[in-house]
Amino acid sequence: xxxxxxxxxxxLTSRTECLKYPFEKRELPEGTRGRIDIEIDxxxxxxACEKRCPSNALKVTRDPKSWTLNPYSxxxxxxxxxxxxxxxxxxxxxxxxxxx
Amino acid sequence: xxxxxxxxxxPQHPVLPEPIQLHLVxxxxxxxxxxxxxxxxxxxxxxxAEKKDFIQDVYLAERICGICSFIHSQNYCxxxxxxxxxxxxxxxxxLRVIWAETHxxxxxxxxxGLLADAFGFENLFMRLWKVREQILNIMEKTxxxxxxxxxxxxxxxxxxxxxxxxxxxxxxxxSVEKQLPELADSLLKDYSVKQRLIGVGVLPKDKAHExxxxxxxxxxxxxxxxxxxxxxxxxxxxxFKMVVEEAGDCYAxxxxxxxxxxxxxxLVRKALQRMPQGPISVPVRGSPPADEVLARIEQPRGELNxxxxxxxxxxxxxxxxxTPTFANLPALLHQLTGCELADVPVIAICIDPCISxxxx
Amino acid sequence: xxxxxxxxxxxxxSTEVWKLKQDGHRFxxxxxxxRGESHDILYHFDKNYELKHLRVTxxxxxxxxxxxxxxxxxxxxxxxxxxxxxxxxxxLAIDFQGHFMIAEGCPKTPxxxxxxxxxxxxxxxxxxxxEGTVQS
Numbered sequence: 148x149x150x151x152x153x154x155x156x157x158x159l160t161s162r163t164e165c166l167k168y169p170f171e172k173r174e175l176p177e178g179t180r181g182r183i184d185i186e187i188d189x190x191x192x193x194x195a196c197e198k199r200c201p202s203n204a205l206k207v208t209r210d211p212k213s214w215t216l217n218p219y220s221x222x223x224x225x226x227x228x229x230x231x232x233x234x235x236x237x238x239x240x241x242x243x244x245x246x247x
Numbered sequence: 248x249x250x251x252x253x254x255x256x257x258p259q260h261p262v263l264p265e266p267i268q269l270h271l272v273x274x275x276x277x278x279x280x281x282x283x284x285x286x287x288x289x290x291x292x293x294x295x296a297e298k299k300d301f302i303q304d305v306y307l308a309e310r311i312c313g314i315c316s317f318i319h320s321q322n323y324c325x326x327x328x329x330x331x332x333x334x335x336x337x338x339x340x341x342l343r344v345i346w347a348e349t350h351x352x353x354x355x356x357x358x359x360g361l362l363a364d365a366f367g368f369e370n371l372f373m374r375l376w377k378v379r380e381q382i383l384n385i386m387e388k389t390x391x392x393x394x395x396x397x398x399x400x401x402x403x404x405x406x407x408x409x410x411x412x413x414x415x416x417x418x419x420x421x422s423v424e425k426q427l428p429e430l431a432d433s434l435l436k437d438y439s440v441k442q443r444l445i446g447v448g449v450l451p452k453d454k455a456h457e458x459x460x461x462x463x464x465x466x467x468x469x470x471x472x473x474x475x476x477x478x479x480x481x482x483x484x485x486x487f488k489m490v491v492e493e494a495g496d497c498y499a500x501x502x503x504x505x506x507x508x509x510x511x512x513x514l515v516r517k518a519l520q521r522m523p524q525g526p527i528s529v530p531v532r533g534s535p536p537a538d539e540v541l542a543r544i545e546q547p548r549g550e551l552n553x554x555x556x557x558x559x560x561x562x563x564x565x566x567x568x569x570t571p572t573f574a575n576l577p578a579l580l581h582q583l584t585g586c587e588l589a590d591v592p593v594i595a596i597c598i599d600p601c602i603s604x605x606x607x
Numbered sequence: 608x609x610x611x612x613x614x615x616x617x618x619x620x621s622t623e624v625w626k627l628k629q630d631g632h633r634f635x636x637x638x639x640x641x642r643g644e645s646h647d648i649l650y651h652f653d654k655n656y657e658l659k660h661l662r663v664t665x666x667x668x669x670x671x672x673x674x675x676x677x678x679x680x681x682x683x684x685x686x687x688x689x690x691x692x693x694x695x696x697x698x699l700a701i702d703f704q705g706h707f708m709i710a711e712g713c714p715k716t717p718x719x720x721x722x723x724x725x726x727x728x729x730x731x732x733x734x735x736x737x738e739g740t741v742q743s
Binding site for chain 3: 282283285286289291293294456457458459474476477539540541550552554556564565567569573574576577606
């Protein structure tokens with residue numbers, strides 16, 4: 148019973164546990180995998196990332212040169228980042244926004 | 248003349264985290280027979296595994312379960328490494344232990360919170376999940392994702408823990424350990440909680456062995472069964488001690504899970520202090536696997552088995568998954584006979600059902 | 608590499624399993640693999656962390672005798688094998704009539720090699736977004 152009263156006092160006088168979301172955003176740590184993107188100037192369109200993607204979300208063509216990613220299929224596993232020979236695929240910290 | 252009624256429990260129930268249906272045949276408030284009906288979340292993962300590369304299957308194995316995902320990928324990598332005769336470096340083994348035990352802590356906190364919610368103690372549910380948020384922050388800072396980590400690979404792991412991150416992890420674990428005794432006392436020493444848990448769903452020791460129960464359900468009935476004793480990954484160097492209780496009811500299972508929280512915290516601390524320097528992965532060369540193996544590992548819910556068979560090409564011939572909840576289902580059906588209707592939610596959640604693993 | 612595998616025939620299944628139960632082994636699981644004209648069925652048992660396996664080759668069309676009278680836990684696995692691979696099992700303690708895992712109106716026996724996968728063979732043809740697209 149004493150524990151209960153102690154616990155009530157402590158929780159009443161400390162600050163709230165929740166973040167007030169639109170005014171205070173949560174800080175994302177470094178290295179979080181959010182959204183996959185490419186630095187298109189370094190890409191050689193070799194197609195290694197397209198072969199390895201487990202969910203078939205990438206499409207690379209040589210003629211005309213294009214690299215497209217389907218964000219609805221992407222599972223953000225990071226396999227394409229590893230196999231790219233020019234290391235031009237990166238992962239941003241924020242996730243895909245809803246109006247894509 | 249006594250009439251029998253059949254009441255369906257589930258698939259939608261506030262207590263269950265995942266859908267399963269139990270047909271309860273009742274006579275006057277007591278249950279005489281229970282039959283399961285599964286298949287609500289069957290995804291056909293075993294068929295997908297035969298169509299993809301054996302390296303892409305690591306990402307598939309991670310997504311079998313949403314609560315214990317690192318341990319599935321660790322077991323798959325251990326099975327393929329045994330088939331292709333790959334020696335994993337020591338530092339990678341210690342890192343795998345760290346992430347696996349962190350996953351075990353988060354899984355036990357989740358199920359203890361749901362158990363408290365099942366008999367109406369919502370405040371304790373919120374406080375246990377608040378502690379769980381600290382554990383998920385540790386995982387996000389060290390690997391980049393909160394639940395589905397994507398860190399285990401064939402031949403080692405993909406990321407390292409630097410000394411600054413190691414200090415951060417030790418600080419967070421200390422703060423978690425300070426909050427645990429108060430929460431454990433509210434769960435184990437409260438009068439009304441004891442009335443609902445002691446003597447409910449008793450499973451005697453010989454029945455547990457005959458029905459093939461695994462995990463905390465078996466250890467709470469007196470069976471000494473924990474695969475971490477065999478010493479896979481780095482458990483052989485970390486002085487692991489098993490937790491066993493004798494009573495066999497729901498209260499004993501809760502005690503086993505709370506004590507395992509302390510064991511896991513201890514293992515993570517020892518692994519961080521004793522980790523050797525060295526590479527974190529080796530390159531995998533050679534032809535694809537062409538043999539069969541049964542890989543086993545200790546998941547938070549029990550013993551997990553993968554049967555992997557290759558035929559020399561890059562696609563596997565057969566990938567079979569047997570999860571611990573599948574093995575505990577017959578034990579659940581045995582416990583339900585003879586109990587009252589109001590005890591069914593507590594018994595169903597005390598075996599720790601993870602139905603999306605069971606039905607893959 | 609599975610050590611400790613013994614090959615047995617269909618008639619000896621019950622006697623071998625009964626001997627293992629008297630010896631104190633625990634039932635782990637059963638596995639079935641489609642080999643074309645026959646099914647390869649494996650039984651796995653465990654005692655003190657040591658595994659023991661039994662292998663049976665079952666030609667397609669023959670019925671497999673159930674062991675659910677000896678180990679009650681086997682009946683869930685045998686029902687699942689009936690649904691997903693089309694193995695016919697005789698003498699089950701509780702028979703779910705082919706609806707344990709698969710609902711009505713779904714393709715039958717999906718794990719057999721002759722049944723193609725649904726949806727995985729078809730490439731995802733939905734149009735992608737503008738992120739990262741370069742036309743040159």
